[in-house]
Structures are given as C-alpha cells and as structure tokens.
Amino acid sequence: MTASDGSTGTGPGKASGLRLLRGSAGFRSLWSARVVSVGGDALSLVALMLHVADTTGQAIAVSLLLLVGDFVPSLLSPIAGAISDRFDLKRVMIVCELAQGVVLLLIAVSLPPLPLLLVLVGLRAIGGQVFLPASRAAIPELVRDKDLETANATLGFGTNAAEALGPLAAAALLPFVGIRGVLLVDAVSFLLAGAALLRLRSLPPARSPEVPQASLLEDAKSGLGYIWSAKAVRVVALGFCAVVAFNGVDDVALVLLATESFAAGESAVGLLLGAVGIGLLFGYALTARHSARMSLVTLLVAGFAVNSAGNLLTGLAWAVAAAFVTQFVRGFGIAAMDVATNTMLQRLVPAGMLGRVFGNLYGAVGVAAALSYTAGGFLLDATSAPTTLLIAGGGGLLATLLVAWTLPGVLRKHPADGHGLGSSPQPPPPHEPPRSSRKPD
Template sequence: MAARIRDASGSDPETTPRGLGVLLGARGISYAGDTLSMVALMLHVAGATGQGLAVAALLLAGDFVPSLVAPFAGALADRFDRRRLMIGCELAQALVVAAIALFLPSLWLLLALVAARAVAGQIFQSASRAAVPSLVPAEGLAAGNARLGLVTNVAELAGPLLAAALLPWLGTRGVLAADAASFVVSAALLTGLPRIRPSVLDAESLWKGARTGLGYLARHRTVRVVALGFCAVVLCTGVDDVALVVLAKDDLRAGDSVAALLLGAVGFGLTAGYALLSGHAGRARMTVLFAAGLAVSAAGNLLTGALAHVAGAAAVVFAMQAARGLGIAAIDVGCNTLLQRLVPDALLGRVFANLYGAVGAAAALSYVAGGLLIDAAGAPATLIIAGAGGVTCALLTGVALRGRRVD
C-alpha cells in the first residue's frame, strides 16, 4: 500500500528514506536562519522606532498575513511538483531577506517584505507537510513527523542563541545575510529530493482550487472536527506567551532572565515530546494522541495560573509549561499524521495550508482578546480562564473524534 501511494504521487520509492533526511536537513537549516533573522529584525525595529507597536506589527506581518492567503498557498502546493515548489520558495525567501539586508528599508516597506517572505514560507510549509507521505512508508509517518518536529524545534531554539552570538560581530545586516545564505543552502539540499508530484495535478484555476480546498475542509467531518478543535484550543490558550511575561514580572516579581526561562520552558517540553514520539508514536492512535495533546497543552496553562502563588512558583510554572510543550508535540504529530492518512494526496497541500492558516488567525485573535483580559483580571486569572476553556474544547474534540479510527 505504501509503495502504491508513493508511486502514484510520482516519487521514486527506492530513494525515499534518503529523501526524508534531505528534508530534515533543509528544514533545520531554514528554520534556524529564519529565527535568527526575526530576532535581529525585532531588535532593529525596536531600536529604530522605540515603539512596541512597531514590533507587534512586525510579528503580525510574519504570522498573520500568511493566514490571509492560505487557501491559495495550499492550491499551489497541489498544483506543481512539490520539490520544485519548495526550492522556489526557499530561493524567493533568500532574495527577499537579501534585499532587507542590503537596504534595511523604512518600517512600512520592511513590513511588506517580511509579509512576502512569510507567504513564501507558508507555501513551503504546505508543500513540505504534503510531501512527507511520499518520503516514508505509511507505517513510518508518525515517526517521520516527530523527527521533522524535533529538528524544527531544535532549530528554533538555536536561532535566538545564534543571534546573541552573531549580532555583536556581524550586526543586523550580517545576520540577515546569513539567513539569506541559509535559504540558499536549504534550496541546494532540496535538489537531492526525488520528484514529488501530487497524485492528481490540480488543473483548476488558482481561485477555484482554493475554493475546492476550503470546501473539502468544510464537508469532511473528521477533518472539520480536527480543524475546529485545534483552532478553538489555540483561540483559548494562544495568549499564554503574553501572560507569562506579565506573570513573571508582576506576580512572581522576577527579572528578565526568569521571564525568558519561563518562555523557553515549552521548548524543552517540545524537544522531549518529539524525541519520545519519534520512537514510540507508531504505537498510538492518532485521534487519541491529537485530542490528548490538546488537553495537556491547555491544562498546562490552567495549572500555571492556578499554582502561580505556591511556594517555589517559578519552578512550578516552568514544569507546567514544559508539560504544555509535551502536549503541543502530541498535537503536531497527531494532527499531521492524521491528515496525511486521511486526506487525498491531491488535496493535502490545501488542507494543511487552510488548517495552519486558521490556527495562525486564531492565535492572533487570542493575543488581542487575551491582552484585554490580562489588563482586566491579571495574568493568573487569564491563564486559568484560558486553560479551562481550552480543556473544555479539547474534551469536546475528543468526544467528536471518538470511534473514528483512521490509523
């Protein structure tokens, strides 16, 4: 079955084990460089404008704008050879970042360039997630997704450390140039992949193809439940990064180093979760893994708020956020594997793009609504309310997925 699926998608079965390693290397290099440059740009914008709003606009350009074009990004991933599309996206990002490094433009032009880079990244992500079933046998999908998550998370953790080490030596322009080079290296690595054509090349117009992808997401019950459950939990709990900063500063009376440590706790949990799942995910039912991950990630925030004033609160908060990272790893592996097994290959790029675009929009709404709630009720209460809402949504998602075995 796995070989038939790979043959239908146009890739060479004999080269697929090496193909996953190539994708792992390319994504790791690309993510590390991208995180590195985003840190440099945030510091540059903060120093040049002195406005927190400008930094927030930079983050929205990178995170929210791609959500607006997600249906079209997914349609492209189902329309062309995914290897060539990924290479093109990496080279496009290299050109955009090189332009930013060369000119360091004014804020509005910078936001436009960051948004353009993020859109290319969105297309790359959709194509890369849709490509995984062509690179590993069906029984190895969960482990393959876990390894991709592990490499990506380690790269994202390394980005700020690299920025701290390189900025004093290279400056903003030099760091951005290093990011541009990382995209070129990633593109070069991706040339080692086998061809990865969708099983049925989408012959519809881009607009109609986008509508088809949205229609599938709305009509297919299990996919719809996964998307709604994921977005609902993120909408409830996405405010946690903002709340943790306020919690550390106002409630724990801690300094910047403790606040940074608490924010990084989820990364430690993610790394441990992906490492664990890379060896054992194949034994789990993906519907159960996904729903359990939603519940654990939300419960981590609930317990963070509830235990914020106990003795040794900083250590407790760190542990709860690390546990939350374990849950997020389970969400990622469970969701991606579920969709790769369930959705036809010809629609897979659109489903991934639409889902993660909607998740990004939910996170943006959570930042806004959660910020208002923090001002009104404080960080601990916000985390409790958000966590309780997230746990409720996770339980409802688990009930809706009960009995739907697609493993």
Template sequence: MLVLVAGPWRRDPAFRSLFAARTISFLGDSLSLVALMLHVADTAGQALAVALLLLAGDLAPALLAPLTGAVSDRWDRRRVMIGCELAQAGLLVAIAVSLPPLPLLLALVALRAVAGHVFLPASRAAVATLVRPRDQAAANSALGLATNGGEALGPLVAAALFPVAGVRGVLLVDAATFLLSALLLLRLPALPPSGPAGPRDGLLTDARIGLGVLWRTPALRIVGLGFCAVVAFNGIDDVALVLLARDTFGAGDSATAALLAAVGIGLLAGYALLARYSSQASMVWLLVAGFAVSSVGNLLTGLAWAVTAAFALQTVRGFGIAAMDVATNTLLPRLVPDALLGRVFGNLYGAIGLAAGVSYLAGGLLLDATSAPVTFVLAGAGGTLATVAVAVTLPRALRRRQP
C-alpha cells in the same frame, strides 16, 4: 540525537535531505527574526513597530492560506519548495542591502512570510509521499525536534554573529541558509501533483475546493475547529507567563526567562520521545491527549503557588504541544487524498494563525481586566472544554467514514 539514528532518517535518503533543508531554513528564520526585531526597535523606537513586524509575518500568510495551499497541489511539490526557498533568499538579500523604511520593510517581510507559507503545506505533504505510512509519525516527530531546535538555537547564533556581522550580515546569513536548503531539496525525487491530468480549473477554484473539503468532511472539520479552539484559548500563554512571573510571583528577569523557556524544553523532550515511540500510539488519542495536556497545563499554571511549580507545569505542556503537532501532521494524510493534502494543510495552519491572533487580542484584554492567574485558569478551562468536544465527536466521525 539518538532518535535520528533509527527509522525514516536512517532508511530514507530523500527524507534526510528534506529534514536537513527544513532544519537549516528554520534556523535561518529565527536568525532574521531576531535581527529585524532589533533593527526595527532601534530605528523606529516604538513597540508598535515591532508588533507590526510580527503581524506582517503572521497575518498575510494566514489570510492567503487557501491560495498558498492550492499551489502545492497544483505543481510539483519539489519545485514549489525550491522556488519558495529561492524567493525567500532573494527577498532577504533585498532587505539586507537596502534596509528600507518601515512600510516597505513590512511589505517585504509579508512577501517572505507568504513564500514560507507556500513551502509549509508542500513540505508537510512531501513527508506523506516520501515516508511509508508506519514511519510518518516518527518522521514528523523528528522534523518537529529539528525545526524547534533550530528556532531555539537561532537567537543564540544571532547573538554571536551581531558583533561581527551586524544586522545586514545576519540577514545575509539567513539568505544563505535558504540557498543551502534549496540545494538540499534538489536531491529529492520529483513530487508531481496527483490530480487529474490535462486542463484544470483556476487557482481560485482550487482554493475554494480545498476550503469546501476541510469544512464538509466531519473528521477534518472537528480536527480543525478543535485545534483552532485550543490555540484561541491558550495562545496568550507567553504574555501571561511574563505577568505571572513578575506580578504574581515577584520574580526577576532570570526566573521569568526560565519560565518562558519551559515550554520549549518540554517541546524538544516531547518530540524526542515521540520520534522513538509514536508509531505505537493511536494518532486520534495522541491528538486528544495533546489538546488535554496543553489546556489542563495552563489551567493548573493559574493555580500554581511558585515559579518552580509553574515551570514544571509549562514543561509538561510542551509535551502536549508536541503531541498535537505530530498527531495532526500524521493523521491528516490518512483522511485526505494526496491531491488535496496541500490545501488542507495550508488552510488548517492558516486558520491556526488567525486563532493565535484572536488569542493575543482577547487574551490581552482579559489580562488587563483581571490577572495572569485568572487568565490562565479561564484559558485552560476553555481549552479543556474544546478537548472534551473533540474526544466525543472525532472517534464517532471516523467510525462513520469507515466502509
């Protein structure tokens, strides 16, 4: 945790509050996800039901991304974040008290996910407001380290709580994390929108403007399409890793679990390094390097000869994914006016969610038709081609926009 004693975490009390709020709420998120997956598996008894639960949490926010991003550009972002945390706490209490049948549960999970996706662009935009530009890469790295660490720790905490509290208790603990997050966010200064004062167009008009800016601005379009392409090609990696370990290498459950953990280990190490050194890097080339490492890592994983080799390659991939995240979240505020930043973040991460869904579907069909090694090679090759396209076009687009 040495990365946290310097830079924005030490200098900015407001950023420390945002950091703590996001860490706590991400930890709670992973708690409730584990609890709900186990509950649905026990009560519905079908893998399809668990898949629907995951889909409800991913698809609804992605489809509503233009609107969720517009909310954080229209109202005070501090109030938006607090309102989202309170809404998620209330929905989790409702789920915990009633443990409703599957259709109603899916609807409540989708609503909670939408509230979380309203929170996401508001919090990303808040970093650009609260942290001075030269510290933003370190701030985004520290947030990535904390949130991914919370997600990794959540299942372990859930395992400890289940024997004592059960499903309802774990869900109520998650609700409490959102309430605590809301209290921490009260310590932030006001973060009013920077758009024009006076009457404004409707929310739908704001959403259309956000989509238009993302598409019409060459640099933003290249970043968005490149990120989505890399995710669409490589998002199937977790499923493919299970088949690679079991079918190709004949590994047992422990080796398979270790292989699945490799990217997470690399992510945490990558965020820790970037929190210390990212301020010295070009965000454009950090983004390209992240795309390249993530994609080439999968391509080489398809050629790996043993679990240990695949583990090493997937650990290195984690560094690349961390670089992609930090570079994108730091680069976008330099390309977009603050008044549009929430919409651009919301649309980008909504599109990435849809790209991940495409990857699950197409990658699953490819896995069934071929094998895990072939899938990894094709996925990595596709992501590498997308990386080359970004490396060629993005610097040129950025040069054109300079006066």
C-alpha cells in the same frame, strides 16, 4: 508504500528517527532544508526586531513587524495550499526557499525604511506560507505509511531545536557582523535549504489527467469546501484551532505571571518561556519513539488535554519553579497534538487535496493565535495573569472534551483502516486519486 527515492531504507519494522534520516535520502533532504531555513528565520527575526526598535524607537513598529510576518500570510492560506496541489512539490519548495533568500538579501543590502521593510517581510512570509503545506504534503511520498508519526516527530524536533538555537546564534553573531551580517546569514540559509532540496525526486501533483485544470481560485475554494464536507477533517481542524485560540495567549501571560504575580526578575521570564521549548523537544523525541503504541485519536486528545491542562495548572502555580514544571509538561502536549494532527491528516486526506488542507489549517491556526493575543490582552488587563491562564486552560479542556466526544463517532462510520485512526480515511472528492495511487519510480 516505499519512499519516493526508491527505497524504504529502514527495514521491515517501524523506523526510529535516526534510522529514518539515515535510510531515506528524500526525507533527509527535506528535514535538512527545514532545519536550516527555520534556524535562519529565528536568527533574522532577532536582528529585524532590534533594527526596527533602534531605528523607530516605537513598540508598535515591532508589533507591526511581527503581525506582518505571522498573521498577514495566513489570510492567503487557501491560495498557498492550492499552489501545493497544482504543481510539483519539489519545485514549489525550491522556488519558495530561493525567493525567501532573495528577499532577505534585498533587506540585508538596503535595510529599507519601515514601510518598505514591512512589505518585504510580508513577501518573505508569504513564501514561507506556501512552503509549509507543500513540505507536509510531501512527507507521505518520502517515507512509508507506518513511519509517518516518526517522520513528523523527527521534523518537529529538528525545527523546534533550530528555532530555539536561532536567537542564541544571533546573540553570538551580532557583536561581530552586525544586523546586516546576520540577515545575510539568513539569506544564505535559504539558499542552502534550496540546494538540499535538489536531492528530492520529482513530486508531481496527484491529479487525474482526464479532468480539466481548474483555476487557482477554484482550487482554493474547493479546498475550503473539502474541509467543511469531510467531517473527521473538520473536527480535527476545528479542535486544533480552538485549543490554539484559548491557549495562544500564554506567551504574554507568562511574562506578567513572572514579573507581577511572582515579582521575579527577567530571568524568570526567560525560564518560563524556555520551559515549553524544552518540553517540546522531549515531547517530540518521546512521540517519535512511542507513538505507535497508541491510536492517533488518543495521541491527539491527550495532546490537546495536556496542552490546556498545563496552562490551567500554571494559573494555580505558587512559584516560578512550579510554573516551570507545568509549562515543561505542557510542551509534551503541544508536541503530541502537532504530530497527531499532521499524521492524521496525511492519512485521512487524498493526495490531491492535502496541500490545501494543510494550507487552510495553518492559516486558520494563525488567525486563531492572533485572536488569542487580542482577546487575551484585554483579559489580562481586566483580570490577572493567573486568572487568564485558568480561563485559557479551562476553555482548551472544554474544546478537548468536545473533540474526544465527537471524533471517535465520526471515524466509526467508516470501516477500519488499520492505521490506528479508529476508522478509514475520508473518501476522496470526485476525480481526486487517493494517495496510495501515487507510486514512486
């Protein structure tokens, strides 16, 4: 399979991340757009949190801001994914970036009161929710099949690096341009991301012309039904969500672990929270380089296991240094499970359903994270940070064992596909052409 810009650009073998960026103009455009917009998001989040905290003086207001930005769009994920499967992916992504830029511009200019601010933040987040499945669904059309692991790892490395640098950039800019100036920078970042996507070729939906167009709600419903009917996809999605539901509480637990259990200062909190981010970057780089040496099932299960074991061992840690090491290693697991999940779905799911599957997955992950924060908060109040991390890690390992026991058997029911999955992709639903039928010009 060639890239949609008309060339592989990477030679006959498996490409490295740098070769992929140099050789595929389409993937380079998508990568650049994601890195720029994610960096801008991280930049503006700091500014918005400071603005809400200063103008309201209430912690609940900041919590509402985060809830609207992260959880509320997840409820619309079936619709978001269906949009990706109905329209040209290039147009969907450009419209989403421009719409988010316009909303950020309105926020920057007006700095509205909290109720209106929450509405605008929610609208911007919905644009991002639509963009995400479209971007993941576009990757198989931009790179060769053998380069999917590398492409997903390279994209993960770039976006996580941008997310880590965003707050630092905000800290540098705020003294000079203020809250409004930082928000304007984010608005410009969305416009730049939209401009980068203009270099993409048209990526039309993979639909059979003989089949009448269903309504958007019917498409959303069929996307939910497909995940439940495709056993391998269901196992992967449920396993991912279960691991997140158990381990999502770690951000809160690490704060209490540093300040209460270890009686360390605020710098220790930053150190522990930063350890995962550093591990993530190393993990994506390592996965991009060596993922071809193992099957995706092995990579997925290993990612689940390392992610969960990292929290369990952090609960047993006796000092900040030990907890830093376990969280650093845990970052490798998060990178592995992210790359394995995205790549596996890109190979298992037919093109006409891929946007809906990714939309529903990311929406479910958002719900799982919200449940983890809520249940984990009660658990932290009732017990302690080490106990909470032990339970979180133990639950995640149990979910990992269930996936490791179930997934290979599900995949063995199909003939080998040669992609390192251990089986062939699930058959496409009626009237949906497989991804391989979508040929570039």
